[in-house]
Amino acid sequence: MYLGKGTAAMIIWLHKHVRSVAARLLAAGSAVSFALMPGVRAEVPTVTLTLIPEAPVTLVRGTSTFVVEAPLSLHPGDLISTALTAGGARLEDSAGTVAALGPQTRLAVNPWPRPRRHGKPDPESLALLSGWLKVSHDDTKSINTIGVDTPALLVRTEDGAVVIHASSNETALFVETGHASTRPPDGSTQPMIVDNNAFLRRTLGQAMHEPSRPDAEFIRQLPLTFRDPLGVLPKRAPTHEPGATEAHQTTYGDVADWLTTRLPIRRTFVSRFQVLARREPFRSLVRSELKALPEWRKVLYPPHLPEPQRPSSTPPAEDSI
Missing domain, CATH: 2.60.120.1440 (Jelly Rolls)
Known part of the structure; x- marks a missing residue:
């Protein structure tokens, strides 16, 4: 099938562009100091905080x-x-x-x-x-x-x-x-x-x-x-992973104020911390704050697990007694 010069050129451009975007997305990873995929040339110096x-x-x-x-x-x-x-x-x-x-x-x-x-x-x-x-x-x-x-x-x-x-x-x-x-x-x-x-x-x-x-x-x-003005401290080689000293699984108290913040970063916390909500006491503490944490309702009560109904305050009908 003959595509014509214009169509062929566009296909080539799209192929290169999509490949470039994919490489950048995969390279972003979860670290500030990251490496690009093998064979892909880095265009920008990396920043290590x-x-x-x-x-x-x-x-x-x-x-x-x-x-x-x-x-x-x-x-x-x-x-x-x-x-x-x-x-x-x-x-x-x-x-x-x-x-x-x-x-x-x-x-x-x-x-x-x-x-x-x-x-x-x-x-x-x-x-x-x-x-x-x-x-x-x-x-x-x-x-x-x-x-x-x-x-x-x-x-x-x-x-x-x-x-x-x-x-x-x-x-x-x-x-x-x-x-x-x-x-x-x-x-x-x-x-x-x-x-x-x-x-x-x-x-x-x-x-x-x-x-x-x-x-x-x-x-x-x-x-x-x-x-006083901030000066650059003498360089010391940083480690890339924290030591295991005093390490523990994150508790609700560690992140409680972050979960309720107005900051934009809040929208990343459900996917990040939902694994913690499978266990107690994290789960119960989130449940007790659902009014301030409405985005967590879908984690505690997914569609296949209905939310428990509160007891009705209306007395039963006489013919049901």
Whole structure:
């Protein structure tokens, strides 16, 4: 059958394009530092995000929980928590990003792939559930933005340094150098640019106000280590897997606040943690919070397993007695 030059050319283009997309999807895997399929040439340098604990850090990877005390290469989806009082942690990558976590801070590496353009590595997308985070980004090594999701603000920056404090219903942002773009997670307003030395605080359900100077509460609570510029620490070879010390299967308490968060990463948790809901007490604890976790109903009560009916408060008819 004769296809014609135009049709043949299109088939060739589609074959190459689909093969390229498939190779990229398969290469993404579950690790930040990944390898492409054999025989496929890598077009973009890989980015390895390294956790450097200043005190023991709790890590949830997959469905296991570890205590990390040495540099570790992070994976997409990793959930990390710093200690309540002493010390925090640092994050560094090869795309020019340096970050500091304050005490009692909970942070995740978002698990979705980041776009890569013009042959330069792209920094990771982070999710700050609560606590303090300072991020410094060198735009000479990456042309793309680094993103930090918080419950009340989405923050994007291409250069400079920002300090973010987040809680379940409020986010405070200070741009130390450079500038940042912010918007509410629901996209209800257009992005707002926050310039050098400007401060913004937003509470859920309230409108975004114009940036101003940092308020007294923010300055008082700011960790002392965040007052100085972030420098790159001496290089230490990170491990790729956490040690088995103090490892255990993830409990409901390890991830309870993550399961109910407003952050976009929440939509990945049902498929990730549903295996835990096959056992007690995780299953019962999820069941007790179904009002806040409606997406878990299909896990607890799949179509072939009807949800138990509550006893009726209506008295039976007389003729049924």
